[in-house]
Amino acid sequence: MGFSPHIGRANLWETSGHLDFYKDSMYAPMDIEGEAYYAKPxxxxxxxxxxxxxxxxxxxxxxxxxxxxxxxxxxxxxxxxxxxxxxxxxxxxxxxxxxxxxxxxxxxxxxxxxxxxxxxxxxxxxxxxxxxxxxxxxxxxxxxxxxxxxxxxxxxxxxxxxxxxxxxxxxxxxxxxxxxxxxxxxxxxxxxxxxxxxxxxxxxxxxxxxxxxxxxxxxxxxxxxxxxxxxxxxxxxxxAGAFPVWLAPVQAVLIPITDKQIEYALAVKARLEALGVRLEIDDSRDRMQAKIRRAQLQKVPYMLIIGGKEQEAEAVAVRLRSGEDLGALPVDTFIERIQREIAERV
Ligand SMILES: [Zn+2]
Known part of the structure:
Protein backbone atom coordinates (compact mmCIF):
# COMPACT_ATOMS: atom_id res chain seq x y z
CA MET A 1 0.00 0.00 0.00
CA GLY A 2 1.32 3.45 -0.83
CA PHE A 3 1.27 6.12 1.82
CA SER A 4 -0.75 9.21 1.24
CA PRO A 5 -1.42 12.35 3.22
CA HIS A 6 -4.92 11.03 3.87
CA ILE A 7 -3.70 8.38 6.24
CA GLY A 8 -4.59 9.50 9.75
CA ARG A 9 -2.18 9.64 12.64
CA ALA A 10 -2.99 7.31 15.46
CA ASN A 11 -2.14 9.77 18.21
CA LEU A 12 -4.89 12.12 17.02
CA TRP A 13 -7.29 9.44 18.08
CA GLU A 14 -5.57 8.51 21.28
CA THR A 15 -5.81 12.05 22.55
CA SER A 16 -9.47 12.32 21.61
CA GLY A 17 -10.20 8.98 23.25
CA HIS A 18 -11.97 7.48 20.27
CA LEU A 19 -9.30 5.17 19.02
CA ASP A 20 -11.15 2.12 20.34
CA PHE A 21 -14.19 2.94 18.29
CA TYR A 22 -12.11 3.52 15.24
CA LYS A 23 -9.93 0.46 15.75
CA ASP A 24 -12.88 -1.86 15.15
CA SER A 25 -12.83 -0.97 11.51
CA MET A 26 -9.09 -0.66 11.01
CA TYR A 27 -6.22 -2.92 10.23
CA ALA A 28 -2.91 -3.30 11.95
CA PRO A 29 -1.02 -0.03 12.32
CA MET A 30 1.93 0.70 10.10
CA ASP A 31 5.08 1.67 11.86
CA ILE A 32 6.48 4.75 10.15
CA GLU A 33 9.63 6.02 11.80
CA GLY A 34 8.39 4.91 15.19
CA GLU A 35 4.85 6.26 14.87
CA ALA A 36 1.75 4.16 14.38
CA TYR A 37 -0.20 5.08 11.25
CA TYR A 38 -3.62 3.72 10.36
CA ALA A 39 -5.42 3.65 7.04
CA LYS A 40 -8.61 5.70 7.47
CA PRO A 41 -11.69 3.54 6.77
CA ALA A 240 -19.69 3.21 -23.31
CA GLY A 241 -16.83 5.71 -23.20
CA ALA A 242 -18.67 8.26 -25.37
CA PHE A 243 -19.06 10.98 -22.76
CA PRO A 244 -21.33 13.92 -23.39
CA VAL A 245 -19.41 17.00 -24.48
CA TRP A 246 -19.33 18.65 -21.02
CA LEU A 247 -17.71 15.53 -19.49
CA ALA A 248 -15.42 14.42 -22.32
CA PRO A 249 -11.76 14.70 -21.30
CA VAL A 250 -11.00 15.95 -24.81
CA GLN A 251 -13.96 17.79 -26.31
CA ALA A 252 -12.61 18.42 -29.79
CA VAL A 253 -9.65 17.52 -31.97
CA LEU A 254 -8.39 19.95 -34.57
CA ILE A 255 -7.26 18.23 -37.73
CA PRO A 256 -5.26 20.39 -40.12
CA ILE A 257 -5.13 18.76 -43.55
CA THR A 258 -1.64 19.99 -44.37
CA ASP A 259 1.15 21.80 -42.54
CA LYS A 260 -0.04 25.03 -44.14
CA GLN A 261 -3.08 25.08 -41.84
CA ILE A 262 -1.23 24.45 -38.60
CA GLU A 263 -0.82 28.11 -37.75
CA TYR A 264 -4.53 28.79 -38.27
CA ALA A 265 -5.40 25.64 -36.31
CA LEU A 266 -3.28 26.87 -33.39
CA ALA A 267 -5.11 30.20 -33.47
CA VAL A 268 -8.49 28.44 -33.34
CA LYS A 269 -7.20 26.24 -30.51
CA ALA A 270 -6.09 29.26 -28.52
CA ARG A 271 -9.49 30.90 -28.94
CA LEU A 272 -11.37 27.84 -27.76
CA GLU A 273 -8.98 27.15 -24.91
CA ALA A 274 -9.42 30.68 -23.65
CA LEU A 275 -13.11 29.81 -23.30
CA GLY A 276 -12.33 26.69 -21.29
CA VAL A 277 -12.84 24.14 -24.08
CA ARG A 278 -10.54 21.11 -23.79
CA LEU A 279 -9.06 20.34 -27.17
CA GLU A 280 -6.07 18.90 -28.93
CA ILE A 281 -4.51 19.36 -32.29
CA ASP A 282 -3.52 16.35 -34.37
CA ASP A 283 -0.53 17.61 -36.32
CA SER A 284 0.89 14.16 -36.95
CA ARG A 285 1.98 13.16 -40.46
CA ASP A 286 -0.97 10.79 -40.85
CA ARG A 287 -3.56 11.27 -43.53
CA MET A 288 -6.77 13.08 -42.67
CA GLN A 289 -8.87 9.88 -42.77
CA ALA A 290 -6.52 8.19 -40.30
CA LYS A 291 -6.74 11.20 -37.98
CA ILE A 292 -10.52 11.19 -38.10
CA ARG A 293 -10.59 7.47 -37.43
CA ARG A 294 -8.28 7.84 -34.43
CA ALA A 295 -10.40 10.60 -32.90
CA GLN A 296 -13.54 8.51 -33.45
CA LEU A 297 -11.95 5.53 -31.68
CA GLN A 298 -11.07 7.84 -28.80
CA LYS A 299 -14.73 8.92 -28.76
CA VAL A 300 -13.86 12.59 -28.97
CA PRO A 301 -17.19 14.40 -29.54
CA TYR A 302 -15.97 16.83 -32.22
CA MET A 303 -13.46 16.65 -35.03
CA LEU A 304 -12.67 20.04 -36.55
CA ILE A 305 -11.10 19.61 -39.93
CA ILE A 306 -9.21 22.50 -41.39
CA GLY A 307 -8.18 22.80 -45.02
CA GLY A 308 -7.36 25.82 -47.16
CA LYS A 309 -11.03 26.64 -47.73
CA GLU A 310 -11.87 26.61 -44.03
CA GLN A 311 -8.89 28.76 -43.24
CA GLU A 312 -9.93 31.34 -45.79
CA ALA A 313 -13.50 31.44 -44.50
CA GLU A 314 -12.49 31.45 -40.80
CA ALA A 315 -14.39 28.21 -40.46
CA VAL A 316 -13.95 24.62 -39.39
CA ALA A 317 -15.46 21.54 -41.04
CA VAL A 318 -17.27 19.76 -38.20
CA ARG A 319 -17.62 16.01 -37.86
CA LEU A 320 -19.19 14.16 -34.97
CA ARG A 321 -17.84 10.93 -33.52
CA SER A 322 -20.97 9.22 -34.85
CA GLY A 323 -19.63 9.94 -38.32
CA GLU A 324 -22.19 12.66 -39.02
CA ASP A 325 -20.77 15.51 -41.10
CA LEU A 326 -22.07 18.97 -40.22
CA GLY A 327 -20.04 20.62 -42.97
CA ALA A 328 -18.16 23.90 -42.64
CA LEU A 329 -19.27 26.19 -39.83
CA PRO A 330 -17.87 29.64 -39.06
CA VAL A 331 -15.66 29.33 -35.96
CA ASP A 332 -18.03 31.69 -34.12
CA THR A 333 -20.97 29.40 -34.82
CA PHE A 334 -19.07 26.38 -33.58
CA ILE A 335 -18.07 28.23 -30.42
CA GLU A 336 -21.70 29.11 -29.71
CA ARG A 337 -22.72 25.51 -30.23
CA ILE A 338 -20.11 23.89 -28.00
CA GLN A 339 -20.49 26.51 -25.27
CA ARG A 340 -24.23 25.94 -25.16
CA GLU A 341 -23.76 22.16 -24.99
CA ILE A 342 -21.30 22.50 -22.14
CA ALA A 343 -23.43 24.98 -20.22
CA GLU A 344 -26.60 22.91 -20.63
CA ARG A 345 -24.81 19.56 -20.11
CA VAL A 346 -26.51 18.25 -23.23
ZN1 LIG B 1 -20.63 8.62 7.84
Missing amino acids: MNCPFHIEIYKTHLRSYRDLPRRYAEYGTVYRFERSGSLHGLTRVRGFTQDDAHIFCRPDQVEAEISGALEFSLYVLRSFGLTDFTSYLSTRPEKYVGEAADWDRATAALERAVIAHNLPYEVDEGGGAFYGPKIDLKVKDALGREWQLSTIQFDFNLPERFGLEYIGEDNQPHRPYMVHRALLGSIERFFGVLIEHF
Whole structure:
Protein backbone atom coordinates (compact mmCIF):
# COMPACT_ATOMS: atom_id res chain seq x y z
CA MET A 1 0.00 0.00 0.00
CA GLY A 2 1.32 3.45 -0.83
CA PHE A 3 1.27 6.12 1.82
CA SER A 4 -0.75 9.21 1.24
CA PRO A 5 -1.42 12.35 3.22
CA HIS A 6 -4.92 11.03 3.87
CA ILE A 7 -3.70 8.38 6.24
CA GLY A 8 -4.59 9.50 9.75
CA ARG A 9 -2.18 9.64 12.64
CA ALA A 10 -2.99 7.31 15.46
CA ASN A 11 -2.14 9.77 18.21
CA LEU A 12 -4.89 12.12 17.02
CA TRP A 13 -7.29 9.44 18.08
CA GLU A 14 -5.57 8.51 21.28
CA THR A 15 -5.81 12.05 22.55
CA SER A 16 -9.47 12.32 21.61
CA GLY A 17 -10.20 8.98 23.25
CA HIS A 18 -11.97 7.48 20.27
CA LEU A 19 -9.30 5.17 19.02
CA ASP A 20 -11.15 2.12 20.34
CA PHE A 21 -14.19 2.94 18.29
CA TYR A 22 -12.11 3.52 15.24
CA LYS A 23 -9.93 0.46 15.75
CA ASP A 24 -12.88 -1.86 15.15
CA SER A 25 -12.83 -0.97 11.51
CA MET A 26 -9.09 -0.66 11.01
CA TYR A 27 -6.22 -2.92 10.23
CA ALA A 28 -2.91 -3.30 11.95
CA PRO A 29 -1.02 -0.03 12.32
CA MET A 30 1.93 0.70 10.10
CA ASP A 31 5.08 1.67 11.86
CA ILE A 32 6.48 4.75 10.15
CA GLU A 33 9.63 6.02 11.80
CA GLY A 34 8.39 4.91 15.19
CA GLU A 35 4.85 6.26 14.87
CA ALA A 36 1.75 4.16 14.38
CA TYR A 37 -0.20 5.08 11.25
CA TYR A 38 -3.62 3.72 10.36
CA ALA A 39 -5.42 3.65 7.04
CA LYS A 40 -8.61 5.70 7.47
CA PRO A 41 -11.69 3.54 6.77
CA MET A 42 -14.37 6.25 7.16
CA ASN A 43 -14.84 9.98 7.52
CA CYS A 44 -17.62 10.08 10.10
CA PRO A 45 -15.56 10.39 13.31
CA PHE A 46 -13.68 13.40 11.92
CA HIS A 47 -16.90 15.30 11.30
CA ILE A 48 -18.06 14.38 14.78
CA GLU A 49 -14.83 15.85 16.12
CA ILE A 50 -15.51 19.10 14.27
CA TYR A 51 -19.02 19.21 15.70
CA LYS A 52 -17.57 18.74 19.17
CA THR A 53 -15.12 21.61 18.97
CA HIS A 54 -17.82 24.01 20.17
CA LEU A 55 -20.80 23.97 22.42
CA ARG A 56 -23.71 24.00 19.95
CA SER A 57 -26.99 25.77 20.43
CA TYR A 58 -30.29 24.90 18.74
CA ARG A 59 -29.74 28.02 16.64
CA ASP A 60 -26.49 26.55 15.24
CA LEU A 61 -28.34 23.63 13.68
CA PRO A 62 -28.49 22.18 11.11
CA ARG A 63 -24.74 21.81 10.61
CA ARG A 64 -23.63 20.07 7.45
CA TYR A 65 -20.04 18.96 6.94
CA ALA A 66 -18.99 17.68 3.54
CA GLU A 67 -15.73 16.49 2.05
CA TYR A 68 -14.19 14.32 -0.60
CA GLY A 69 -12.77 11.88 1.92
CA THR A 70 -10.25 9.25 0.89
CA VAL A 71 -10.82 5.97 2.69
CA TYR A 72 -9.39 2.47 2.60
CA ARG A 73 -11.16 -0.87 2.90
CA PHE A 74 -9.76 -4.32 2.60
CA GLU A 75 -11.27 -6.14 -0.37
CA ARG A 76 -10.01 -9.59 -1.23
CA SER A 77 -7.90 -9.57 -4.37
CA GLY A 78 -10.44 -11.85 -6.08
CA SER A 79 -13.23 -9.31 -5.60
CA LEU A 80 -11.32 -6.27 -6.88
CA HIS A 81 -12.84 -5.09 -10.11
CA GLY A 82 -11.77 -2.16 -12.29
CA LEU A 83 -12.89 1.11 -10.78
CA THR A 84 -16.03 -0.40 -9.29
CA ARG A 85 -14.42 -2.31 -6.44
CA VAL A 86 -11.14 -0.93 -5.15
CA ARG A 87 -9.24 -0.76 -1.87
CA GLY A 88 -8.70 2.98 -1.74
CA PHE A 89 -11.46 5.33 -2.80
CA THR A 90 -12.95 8.75 -2.37
CA GLN A 91 -16.36 9.30 -0.87
CA ASP A 92 -18.34 12.45 -1.47
CA ASP A 93 -19.31 12.24 2.12
CA ALA A 94 -21.34 14.51 4.32
CA HIS A 95 -22.79 14.43 7.78
CA ILE A 96 -25.78 16.44 8.82
CA PHE A 97 -26.39 17.22 12.48
CA CYS A 98 -29.86 18.58 13.09
CA ARG A 99 -32.78 18.99 15.49
CA PRO A 100 -35.77 16.65 15.33
CA ASP A 101 -37.93 19.40 13.82
CA GLN A 102 -35.39 19.84 10.98
CA VAL A 103 -35.24 16.20 9.92
CA GLU A 104 -37.97 16.47 7.33
CA ALA A 105 -36.41 19.41 5.48
CA GLU A 106 -32.89 18.01 5.71
CA ILE A 107 -33.87 14.64 4.25
CA SER A 108 -35.88 16.22 1.49
CA GLY A 109 -32.98 18.55 0.68
CA ALA A 110 -30.45 15.71 0.64
CA LEU A 111 -32.62 13.63 -1.69
CA GLU A 112 -33.21 16.61 -3.96
CA PHE A 113 -29.46 17.20 -4.11
CA SER A 114 -28.77 13.53 -4.99
CA LEU A 115 -31.30 13.56 -7.79
CA TYR A 116 -29.99 16.85 -9.15
CA VAL A 117 -26.43 15.53 -9.26
CA LEU A 118 -27.30 12.13 -10.74
CA ARG A 119 -29.60 13.65 -13.36
CA SER A 120 -26.89 16.13 -14.30
CA PHE A 121 -24.77 13.13 -15.28
CA GLY A 122 -27.54 11.83 -17.51
CA LEU A 123 -28.77 9.12 -15.14
CA THR A 124 -32.55 9.04 -14.95
CA ASP A 125 -33.66 5.53 -14.07
CA PHE A 126 -33.79 5.36 -10.27
CA THR A 127 -35.26 3.07 -7.68
CA SER A 128 -35.04 3.81 -4.01
CA TYR A 129 -34.85 1.27 -1.24
CA LEU A 130 -36.04 2.15 2.22
CA SER A 131 -34.53 -0.02 4.96
CA THR A 132 -36.43 0.07 8.24
CA ARG A 133 -35.88 -0.89 11.89
CA PRO A 134 -34.46 -4.36 12.50
CA GLU A 135 -35.21 -6.41 15.60
CA LYS A 136 -32.02 -5.36 17.34
CA TYR A 137 -31.50 -1.62 17.29
CA VAL A 138 -30.16 1.28 19.27
CA GLY A 139 -32.01 4.52 20.04
CA GLU A 140 -35.66 5.28 20.70
CA ALA A 141 -38.43 3.71 18.64
CA ALA A 142 -40.09 7.12 18.34
CA ASP A 143 -36.93 8.58 16.73
CA TRP A 144 -36.78 5.65 14.33
CA ASP A 145 -40.41 6.20 13.38
CA ARG A 146 -39.90 9.89 12.78
CA ALA A 147 -36.78 9.25 10.70
CA THR A 148 -38.35 6.46 8.67
CA ALA A 149 -41.46 8.55 7.98
CA ALA A 150 -39.27 11.45 6.81
CA LEU A 151 -37.41 9.15 4.42
CA GLU A 152 -40.61 7.70 3.04
CA ARG A 153 -42.28 11.08 2.59
CA ALA A 154 -39.20 12.34 0.76
CA VAL A 155 -39.20 9.53 -1.81
CA ILE A 156 -42.95 9.94 -2.34
CA ALA A 157 -42.64 13.71 -2.71
CA HIS A 158 -39.95 13.19 -5.37
CA ASN A 159 -42.08 10.65 -7.27
CA LEU A 160 -39.49 7.94 -6.91
CA PRO A 161 -40.46 4.32 -7.21
CA TYR A 162 -39.44 2.66 -3.95
CA GLU A 163 -39.28 -0.66 -2.22
CA VAL A 164 -39.36 -1.17 1.51
CA ASP A 165 -36.90 -3.57 3.04
CA GLU A 166 -38.86 -4.17 6.23
CA GLY A 167 -36.48 -4.74 9.14
CA GLY A 168 -33.51 -4.54 6.75
CA GLY A 169 -31.94 -1.42 8.25
CA ALA A 170 -28.64 -1.36 10.12
CA PHE A 171 -28.94 -1.49 13.92
CA TYR A 172 -28.13 2.21 14.13
CA GLY A 173 -30.73 3.77 11.83
CA PRO A 174 -33.03 3.62 8.80
CA LYS A 175 -31.77 4.65 5.36
CA ILE A 176 -32.64 5.21 1.74
CA ASP A 177 -30.39 3.91 -1.00
CA LEU A 178 -30.77 5.19 -4.53
CA LYS A 179 -29.97 2.62 -7.15
CA VAL A 180 -29.51 3.64 -10.75
CA LYS A 181 -29.82 1.58 -13.89
CA ASP A 182 -27.09 2.14 -16.44
CA ALA A 183 -27.54 1.92 -20.20
CA LEU A 184 -27.02 -1.83 -20.02
CA GLY A 185 -29.83 -2.22 -17.48
CA ARG A 186 -27.52 -3.01 -14.58
CA GLU A 187 -28.39 -1.60 -11.21
CA TRP A 188 -25.79 0.29 -9.17
CA GLN A 189 -26.11 1.62 -5.68
CA LEU A 190 -24.99 5.25 -5.57
CA SER A 191 -26.60 7.71 -3.15
CA THR A 192 -27.26 6.85 0.46
CA ILE A 193 -29.07 8.81 3.14
CA GLN A 194 -28.51 7.02 6.42
CA PHE A 195 -29.71 7.99 9.90
CA ASP A 196 -27.46 7.21 12.81
CA PHE A 197 -28.76 6.90 16.37
CA ASN A 198 -25.58 5.22 17.55
CA LEU A 199 -22.71 7.64 17.00
CA PRO A 200 -24.34 10.73 18.60
CA GLU A 201 -24.92 8.59 21.70
CA ARG A 202 -21.53 6.98 21.61
CA PHE A 203 -19.68 10.26 21.19
CA GLY A 204 -21.98 12.18 23.53
CA LEU A 205 -23.06 14.78 20.96
CA GLU A 206 -25.25 17.55 22.30
CA TYR A 207 -26.79 20.87 21.60
CA ILE A 208 -28.41 23.29 24.00
CA GLY A 209 -32.10 23.60 23.27
CA GLU A 210 -34.45 26.53 23.61
CA ASP A 211 -35.24 25.15 27.07
CA ASN A 212 -31.58 25.62 28.02
CA GLN A 213 -31.21 21.85 28.42
CA PRO A 214 -28.82 19.59 26.54
CA HIS A 215 -30.37 17.53 23.74
CA ARG A 216 -29.01 14.92 21.37
CA PRO A 217 -28.89 15.96 17.70
CA TYR A 218 -29.96 13.67 14.88
CA MET A 219 -27.11 12.59 12.67
CA VAL A 220 -27.42 11.69 8.99
CA HIS A 221 -24.68 10.28 6.78
CA ARG A 222 -25.18 11.14 3.15
CA ALA A 223 -23.23 10.33 -0.01
CA LEU A 224 -24.42 11.52 -3.40
CA LEU A 225 -22.22 9.61 -5.80
CA GLY A 226 -21.02 7.12 -3.18
CA SER A 227 -17.49 6.36 -4.29
CA ILE A 228 -16.13 8.74 -6.92
CA GLU A 229 -14.07 5.92 -8.44
CA ARG A 230 -17.03 3.58 -8.71
CA PHE A 231 -19.27 6.34 -9.97
CA PHE A 232 -16.89 7.03 -12.83
CA GLY A 233 -16.67 3.30 -13.50
CA VAL A 234 -20.46 3.26 -13.79
CA LEU A 235 -20.45 6.37 -16.01
CA ILE A 236 -17.86 4.92 -18.37
CA GLU A 237 -20.02 1.81 -18.78
CA HIS A 238 -23.19 3.87 -19.05
CA PHE A 239 -21.84 6.02 -21.88
CA ALA A 240 -19.69 3.21 -23.31
CA GLY A 241 -16.83 5.71 -23.20
CA ALA A 242 -18.67 8.26 -25.37
CA PHE A 243 -19.06 10.98 -22.76
CA PRO A 244 -21.33 13.92 -23.39
CA VAL A 245 -19.41 17.00 -24.48
CA TRP A 246 -19.33 18.65 -21.02
CA LEU A 247 -17.71 15.53 -19.49
CA ALA A 248 -15.42 14.42 -22.32
CA PRO A 249 -11.76 14.70 -21.30
CA VAL A 250 -11.00 15.95 -24.81
CA GLN A 251 -13.96 17.79 -26.31
CA ALA A 252 -12.61 18.42 -29.79
CA VAL A 253 -9.65 17.52 -31.97
CA LEU A 254 -8.39 19.95 -34.57
CA ILE A 255 -7.26 18.23 -37.73
CA PRO A 256 -5.26 20.39 -40.12
CA ILE A 257 -5.13 18.76 -43.55
CA THR A 258 -1.64 19.99 -44.37
CA ASP A 259 1.15 21.80 -42.54
CA LYS A 260 -0.04 25.03 -44.14
CA GLN A 261 -3.08 25.08 -41.84
CA ILE A 262 -1.23 24.45 -38.60
CA GLU A 263 -0.82 28.11 -37.75
CA TYR A 264 -4.53 28.79 -38.27
CA ALA A 265 -5.40 25.64 -36.31
CA LEU A 266 -3.28 26.87 -33.39
CA ALA A 267 -5.11 30.20 -33.47
CA VAL A 268 -8.49 28.44 -33.34
CA LYS A 269 -7.20 26.24 -30.51
CA ALA A 270 -6.09 29.26 -28.52
CA ARG A 271 -9.49 30.90 -28.94
CA LEU A 272 -11.37 27.84 -27.76
CA GLU A 273 -8.98 27.15 -24.91
CA ALA A 274 -9.42 30.68 -23.65
CA LEU A 275 -13.11 29.81 -23.30
CA GLY A 276 -12.33 26.69 -21.29
CA VAL A 277 -12.84 24.14 -24.08
CA ARG A 278 -10.54 21.11 -23.79
CA LEU A 279 -9.06 20.34 -27.17
CA GLU A 280 -6.07 18.90 -28.93
CA ILE A 281 -4.51 19.36 -32.29
CA ASP A 282 -3.52 16.35 -34.37
CA ASP A 283 -0.53 17.61 -36.32
CA SER A 284 0.89 14.16 -36.95
CA ARG A 285 1.98 13.16 -40.46
CA ASP A 286 -0.97 10.79 -40.85
CA ARG A 287 -3.56 11.27 -43.53
CA MET A 288 -6.77 13.08 -42.67
CA GLN A 289 -8.87 9.88 -42.77
CA ALA A 290 -6.52 8.19 -40.30
CA LYS A 291 -6.74 11.20 -37.98
CA ILE A 292 -10.52 11.19 -38.10
CA ARG A 293 -10.59 7.47 -37.43
CA ARG A 294 -8.28 7.84 -34.43
CA ALA A 295 -10.40 10.60 -32.90
CA GLN A 296 -13.54 8.51 -33.45
CA LEU A 297 -11.95 5.53 -31.68
CA GLN A 298 -11.07 7.84 -28.80
CA LYS A 299 -14.73 8.92 -28.76
CA VAL A 300 -13.86 12.59 -28.97
CA PRO A 301 -17.19 14.40 -29.54
CA TYR A 302 -15.97 16.83 -32.22
CA MET A 303 -13.46 16.65 -35.03
CA LEU A 304 -12.67 20.04 -36.55
CA ILE A 305 -11.10 19.61 -39.93
CA ILE A 306 -9.21 22.50 -41.39
CA GLY A 307 -8.18 22.80 -45.02
CA GLY A 308 -7.36 25.82 -47.16
CA LYS A 309 -11.03 26.64 -47.73
CA GLU A 310 -11.87 26.61 -44.03
CA GLN A 311 -8.89 28.76 -43.24
CA GLU A 312 -9.93 31.34 -45.79
CA ALA A 313 -13.50 31.44 -44.50
CA GLU A 314 -12.49 31.45 -40.80
CA ALA A 315 -14.39 28.21 -40.46
CA VAL A 316 -13.95 24.62 -39.39
CA ALA A 317 -15.46 21.54 -41.04
CA VAL A 318 -17.27 19.76 -38.20
CA ARG A 319 -17.62 16.01 -37.86
CA LEU A 320 -19.19 14.16 -34.97
CA ARG A 321 -17.84 10.93 -33.52
CA SER A 322 -20.97 9.22 -34.85
CA GLY A 323 -19.63 9.94 -38.32
CA GLU A 324 -22.19 12.66 -39.02
CA ASP A 325 -20.77 15.51 -41.10
CA LEU A 326 -22.07 18.97 -40.22
CA GLY A 327 -20.04 20.62 -42.97
CA ALA A 328 -18.16 23.90 -42.64
CA LEU A 329 -19.27 26.19 -39.83
CA PRO A 330 -17.87 29.64 -39.06
CA VAL A 331 -15.66 29.33 -35.96
CA ASP A 332 -18.03 31.69 -34.12
CA THR A 333 -20.97 29.40 -34.82
CA PHE A 334 -19.07 26.38 -33.58
CA ILE A 335 -18.07 28.23 -30.42
CA GLU A 336 -21.70 29.11 -29.71
CA ARG A 337 -22.72 25.51 -30.23
CA ILE A 338 -20.11 23.89 -28.00
CA GLN A 339 -20.49 26.51 -25.27
CA ARG A 340 -24.23 25.94 -25.16
CA GLU A 341 -23.76 22.16 -24.99
CA ILE A 342 -21.30 22.50 -22.14
CA ALA A 343 -23.43 24.98 -20.22
CA GLU A 344 -26.60 22.91 -20.63
CA ARG A 345 -24.81 19.56 -20.11
CA VAL A 346 -26.51 18.25 -23.23
ZN1 LIG B 1 -20.63 8.62 7.84
